Amino acid sequence: MNTYEYRKLKNTLASGLALACVILALIPLIYILAEVVMKGAPAMSWEFLTRRTTGTGEPGEGIGNAIFGTLLLVFYAALIGLPIGILTGIYVSEYGNNKLGTIVRFFNDVLANFPSIVVGLLAYALVVAYLNVGFSLIAGSVALAIIMIPIVANTTEEALRMVPNSLREGALALGVPRWRTVLKVMLANGRAGIVTGALLAVARVSGETAPLLLTAFYSSYWSLSPTEPIASLPLTIFRNFNSPSEVLLQQAWGAALVLILLVLTLNIGVRLLMKSKAKKSKAVKMKWMTRLSRKA
Amino acid sequence: MDDKIVTQGLNAYFGDVHAIKGIDIHIPSNAITAIIGPSGCGKSTLIRCMNRMHEVMRGARVTGKVLLDGQDIYSSQMDPVLVRTKVGMVFQKPNPFPTMSIYDNVVAGMRLNGERNWRKLDAVVERSLKLAALWDEVKHQLDASGVSISGGQQQRLCIARALAVEPEALLLDEPCSALDPIATAKIEDLLFDLKDKYTIVIVTHNMQQAARVADFTAFMYLGELVEFGVTKKVFENPDKELTEKYITGRFG
Numbered sequence: 232m233n234t235y236e237y238r239k240l241k242n243t244l245a246s247g248l249a250l251a252c253v254i255l256a257l258i259p260l261i262y263i264l265a266e267v268v269m270k271g272a273p274a275m276s277w278e279f280l281t282r283r284t285t286g287t288g289e290p291g292e293g294i295g296n297a298i299f300g301t302l303l304l305v306f307y308a309a310l311i312g313l314p315i316g317i318l319t320g321i322y323v324s325e326y327g328n329n330k331l332g333t334i335v336r337f338f339n340d341v342l343a344n345f346p347s348i349v350v351g352l353l354a355y356a357l358v359v360a361y362l363n364v365g366f367s368l369i370a371g372s373v374a375l376a377i378i379m380i381p382i383v384a385n386t387t388e389e390a391l392r393m394v395p396n397s398l399r400e401g402a403l404a405l406g407v408p409r410w411r412t413v414l415k416v417m418l419a420n421g422r423a424g425i426v427t428g429a430l431l432a433v434a435r436v437s438g439e440t441a442p443l444l445l446t447a448f449y450s451s452y453w454s455l456s457p458t459e460p461i462a463s464l465p466l467t468i469f470r471n472f473n474s475p476s477e478v479l480l481q482q483a484w485g486a487a488l489v490l491i492l493l494v495l496t497l498n499i500g501v502r503l504l505m506k507s508k509a510k511k512s513k514a515v516k517m518k519w520m521t522r523l524s525r526k527a
Numbered sequence: 528m529d530d531k532i533v534t535q536g537l538n539a540y541f542g543d544v545h546a547i548k549g550i551d552i553h554i555p556s557n558a559i560t561a562i563i564g565p566s567g568c569g570k571s572t573l574i575r576c577m578n579r580m581h582e583v584m585r586g587a588r589v590t591g592k593v594l595l596d597g598q599d600i601y602s603s604q605m606d607p608v609l610v611r612t613k614v615g616m617v618f619q620k621p622n623p624f625p626t627m628s629i630y631d632n633v634v635a636g637m638r639l640n641g642e643r644n645w646r647k648l649d650a651v652v653e654r655s656l657k658l659a660a661l662w663d664e665v666k667h668q669l670d671a672s673g674v675s676i677s678g679g680q681q682q683r684l685c686i687a688r689a690l691a692v693e694p695e696a697l698l699l700d701e702p703c704s705a706l707d708p709i710a711t712a713k714i715e716d717l718l719f720d721l722k723d724k725y726t727i728v729i730v731t732h733n734m735q736q737a738a739r740v741a742d743f744t745a746f747m748y749l750g751e752l753v754e755f756g757v758t759k760k761v762f763e764n765p766d767k768e769l770t771e772k773y774i775t776g777r778f779g
Contacts, residue, residue, distance in 0.1 A: 406612030
């Protein structure tokens, strides 16, 4: 066998091995998806999606309040966590070439790998116990926000670092102040990465269970109040799996399916939104375009 | 002839590296001054000190004075942002903002500083693109992305962008090194037209280019200014042996 054939053989072996690993990695993913769809789909009905849990396991009850609760929890968490995370990322990337930046970066990495139950404990100690709010929507949102912050900060920093330095210098050389350069040039060019990071964080926290157990707790009722306990999809799954009732078990699978679909729609929705926004700003530009070409 | 930019005992550092060593240079008004020298001799650093872009880099620092119309741009009262509006800069690689259209790129400096009056902006776009000899080529596609045009056009767009904020001086850091000879010729013609209104400093590796466009030429070597004078004199009858060796290609 000459060297060329030997090299070809090695190449085939290596790429074959890589393909095998890809398939191996995909098997659990596809298996879980199939399992959730198969076991969860029979639970789907209008009642299931809109009625509240009574927890008795009688037919005809739903997970409506849990869906609503998860949406509320994630919404408030994003409200708290996204601005803090994005601003932290901006600071570390644009102004963090100093000791403070290094420290922030270090603690971000630590926090990103923190066990979420510990974050739940922290939110419990702070909001539930110390501020004496009790188990509540706001305590849950604070816990989820703390989990979001390092994820968002890291992806924002990464996205801004990907923007070529020449653009930063180009703007500064035009006499644009530093903060405007960051806002209008760096953020505009890193937008896709930042939005992806935010989505990643939202997707990650919408499935968090442990911290909610210690903060938002659980409720069988509809609730809007930030200071009352609230239901959530992950906790509904957790609670129902512990019950012997077949109906409740099926509801758990149904809730799992809803959770997956929720994350998926969120993802696709934001992508579509970004696309249509790009089109709209182009339409605005068309106006001055016609204005000037008339002159020309 | 007046001097637009004067450096006095200018030193620049990158961390521990001493990139510019005590340079005194007088850049005359309304003329083109070329800075030549081998790679790494501090040409780019020198012009980056003239609009306070050097300090943007991490660990970079400057000592000495740079006088713009007699005023030290490194004095503590001087706002670096104001300095950069007075002394514009064009970089080696064309760097139009990819998220902006051609139109928005030209007025980026004004818009990012809050100008909203579109009559004013329209006028600036037309004037700047005409100054940069790009108007006829892009007037029907002003909404196209700033990076959708050719490299030579992008570089002229960057010049238009720099001119739009009405600077008094323009620093060009090897503006033609990424361009073909035709695009280079266009930019050289452009510089020639611009020198009536602006003070121009151009860093170049291309000695023919320096000989063609520059009124004055400075030769730098290892962070020091070796020779400065009228281009013809520097090229035909230099005072220093080092300059002659570099210009005739007998170096090292």
